[in-house]
Amino acid sequence: MDINKQYSAQTWPDHPETATLEGKNKFVGFWLFLGGETVLFATLFATYLALKDKGPSGMEITASQLFELPLVFIMTMLLLTSSLTSVYAMFHMRSYNFRAMQAWMAVTVLLGAAFLGFEIYEFNHYVHEFGFTYGHSAFSSAFYTLVGTHGLHVAIGLGWFILLMIRNAKRGLNLYNASKFYTISLYWHFIDVVWVFIFTVVYLMGVVG
Amino acid sequence: MAHEVETRKKTQAEFEYAKRKREEEMRGQVATFALMIFLTLVAFTAVAADFSAYYVVPTILLLAAVQVGLQLYYFMHAKEKGHGTPIFFFYGGLLIAFTILITFVTIIWI
Numbered sequence: 001m002d003i004n005k006q007y008s009a010q011t012w013p014d015h016p017e018t019a020t021l022e023g024k025n026k027f028v029g030f031w032l033f034l035g036g037e038t039v040l041f042a043t044l045f046a047t048y049l050a051l052k053d054k055g056p057s058g059m060e061i062t063a064s065q066l067f068e069l070p071l072v073f074i075m076t077m078l079l080l081t082s083s084l085t086s087v088y089a090m091f092h093m094r095s096y097n098f099r100a101m102q103a104w105m106a107v108t109v110l111l112g113a114a115f116l117g118f119e120i121y122e123f124n125h126y127v128h129e130f131g132f133t134y135g136h137s138a139f140s141s142a143f144y145t146l147v148g149t150h151g152l153h154v155a156i157g158l159g160w161f162i163l164l165m166i167r168n169a170k171r172g173l174n175l176y177n178a179s180k181f182y183t184i185s186l187y188w189h190f191i192d193v194v195w196v197f198i199f200t201v202v203y204l205m206g207v208v209g
Numbered sequence: 210m211a212h213e214v215e216t217r218k219k220t221q222a223e224f225e226y227a228k229r230k231r232e233e234e235m236r237g238q239v240a241t242f243a244l245m246i247f248l249t250l251v252a253f254t255a256v257a258a259d260f261s262a263y264y265v266v267p268t269i270l271l272l273a274a275v276q277v278g279l280q281l282y283y284f285m286h287a288k289e290k291g292h293g294t295p296i297f298f299f300y301g302g303l304l305i306a307f308t309i310l311i312t313f314v315t316i317i318w319i
Contacts, residue, residue, distance in 0.1 A: 010219050014227055018291065020214050031295030035302025042306030046313030073253055080249065084242045087284050091235045095228070175214055189285045193277050200273040204252060208262045 003176035012096040016178035023179030030183050034190050041194050044146040045201060052206070055137025061130055063139075063206030072203040075118050076195065079154075082111035083192040086185045093181050098173040101181065102165055108188065109161050112154055119151050143202070150198055153191050160184050241283040248272045 013019045018027050053062045089104035123144070126132040134144050161184055168177045219227065252269045282288045287296050 005216075007216070008218075010224050011216050013216065015289075015291075028295050028298075032298045035298045035300075038299065038302035038306045039309070042309045046309045049310070050313045069253060069257060076249055077246075080242070080245060083280065083284055084238070087238045087242075088235075090286075091231060091238070094231055186285055189280055192284075193280050196273050196276050196280070199249075200252065200269050204256045204269050205266055207256055208265050 003174065004171065005174055006172075007096060007174060009096045012094075012173075013175075014094070016094065016096075016173075016175055017182035018179070020175050020179065023175070023182075026179050026183055030186055034186070037190065037194075041146075041149070041197075044142075044149055045197065048142040048146045048202065051138040051142040054139050060137065061132055061139070062209075063143075063202070064209050066126060066130060066132065067203050067206050069203070069207060071118060071122060072199055075115055075122075076199050078111050078115040078118070079192050079195050082108045082115070083189055085111065086188045090182065090185050093173065093178060096173055101173070102169070105161055105165055105181075109158055109165075112158050112161075112188075116151060116154050116158070119147070119154075123148075147198060147202065150191070150194050153194070157184070157188050157191055160187070238283055241279050245276050245279055248276050 016023075018024045053060060055061065085104050085108045089101045089108065092098075092100035092104060132140050134141055164177070164180055164184060168180075171177065249272075252272045255265050255268055281296075281299075286292070
């Protein structure tokens, strides 16, 4: 396959992401990777649940003292919306509309960056207002490791999006990069899947007590 | 990359059919998104309304599970053909994840 072969909307396959052998392999391989990621996050969630609200006796800070729902709600809406915009990007990828796909991916990146900004603000707030540093207690280490690992995934996702967009800016859509765009969108949805459990298990259940 | 890819020009009718299918699917995705926003709102409201934790915790966990299902099957296209093997891998991960969680919240105590 010539990687720079040009297509038109009429010759573009219905499922460009799995049209090539490389695309098929990437697709299966990436889902396998996501299975592994699920296990990674499960261990972090399990550690968090076991150590929640625990600390050296006398200096516990509990989840219900710490968390504020409005901030978490904004972050949830940002990430959920970015999931939809990446679905739009994939719709345009399958419709062979490169510019629209790039535009929706740019919106996704902006929403993801806003999410990350709020997360940095949140951590900063906990450290400066509560003295809730990474080494403060068993609870703080478990919390920052879980939510921080998710934040790291968001940061990696943003970098991945930006690199793909820049690298393929002049190439346009073809079967060489279609599977790459599809893979990052799967990754981005997975980040949102993990966040659904973080806002439920960490924040909402933390506020409930 | 020795693997050759066969490309074929669609007839106008095939092209329009595929286009209509994609657009229908996209409308479904937007409806899914609205449903996910709704589930999120319900979860936050249930917590803000200060009901008993006995009711709230199982409810919000259920809402999260539904939302993840929607995310997987609609946004990540797992309902499309050819997802049997990948989803099998993913559920394998989920099974191990579930076991780890059960272990840490019930067997290990600190």
